[in-house]
Amino acid sequence: MIKLTQVSKEYPRRGYALRDVSFHLKKGEFAFLTGHSGSGKTTTMRLAHMAERPTSGEVRVSGYSSEKTTERNVWRVRRRVGYVFQDFRLLPNRTALENVAFVLEVTGTPKKKIVPAAQRLLAQVGLSPKAGAYVHELSGGEQQRVAIARALANEPFILLADEPTGNLDDRATRGVMDLFWDINAKGMAVLMATHDLELVRRYPLARVFELDQGRLVYDSAEEQ
């Protein structure tokens, strides 16, 4: 689970990015984090995997508190959280399979298990036929699938996705969303930041948070 308690984040020059935000995302939930650009979505996502620490308040991720987790130990949090970006952030000059295998290798998976595990992850996102393709040979949708496979490599309990469909066309977006729901159906929580309200409306089952100028102004779970 991810729990924010009265979290504020202030940057030296830009001022407050988040003000007094509290929410609790439970195990297995699917939630959208919406808001205009600059409303604090990315800051929230960064707080959720401890790339940032709050100025005040506390972030808890799978039992790790932002107040107690040191930079040295942040890897423990990262292995419990999968992260997907708008711009994929895959390693160029490597194949799809190598990109996924890289994660397994650097997190200490025994050597013999790496390639079979990477192949299984690519199969899970429907990319087995493209395992040997280099990143630049893949379409945007395919690249995002590789990124998702990579995010799943550590078997995290939650998938954080920051505008994952921002660079994708409609068809690829639907493919990626279906994949997220599949993953969620297997018990993994998903928190997806997006400014695309059209997209949010298509999935009425999901929980929705809305941020406005750094404040949490709407939480669909509290409405009901």
Add this chain to the structure above:
Amino acid sequence: MYAFREALAAFRRAPVLTGLSSAMVGLALYVVGLFGLAAYNLELALSAVEERVQVAVYLRDDARQSEIDLLLTELAAIPEVRSVTFVSKRDALERARTELPEFGELFSDLDVNPLPQSLEVELRPGSRTPAAVEKVSAAATAHPFVEDARYGRDWVDRLFTLRRIGAATAAVLGSAFAMVAALIIGTALRIAIFARREEIYVMRLVGAKNSFIRRPFLVEGAMAGLLGGLLAWGLTYGTYRGVYSFLDFEIAWLPPSWIGLGLVAGGTFGAISSALAIRRHLREV
């Protein structure tokens, strides 16, 4: 093991970049090497000259053997003194004949040996200073049976000054060169690490430990430094051979310990520069 494989893989993946940083490290250390070569030879030359710093204590002909022995013991007890040798009148004449053959006839025709007996005092390396020489000569001339003590005062003074200028120059220039080399090595490795910042970013993101991320870069830095050191060694040796053939006097090649030290310094510099350069990237996510 992963660290070594990754470091080697980095060499393979970006041979031009790693080659360039090694070359930069090599050139930087080459300058240090040339300077070292010059400094080492200057040092050798100065030592050879200093080797000849000695005090000649001339004794009266009527000095008794017991007095001479006493003085010999006294002088040998001075901490700066390495050895004291007694040169008898006959020895002195013998030496004069062999060392000054142009006077050979003159010396052989003599009825009376005009050369005095003497004590030759050699000083320990590091103690061949004007002060030490002065001290020895003062101790000797205090005795009435000592005719004179000579050591070429001006010459020793000048040599001593030269030696101090040499040491100061070596220290200042040497550390300046070493600093420049360190900066160049640091920059070269910084570029190499910058080229792989995405990889570092992803590693941090997916939960690789910092030590795990750092290790291959340390190994890579050390290897680049070592490779650069070898390159510098080759370049310096090439220059040495080249210059050697032009000179009409001997210059010495660096002792193995200096070369070993240079290689170790290259590797260590490489690893440290890498560690410093990577710190920034480890804080990004």
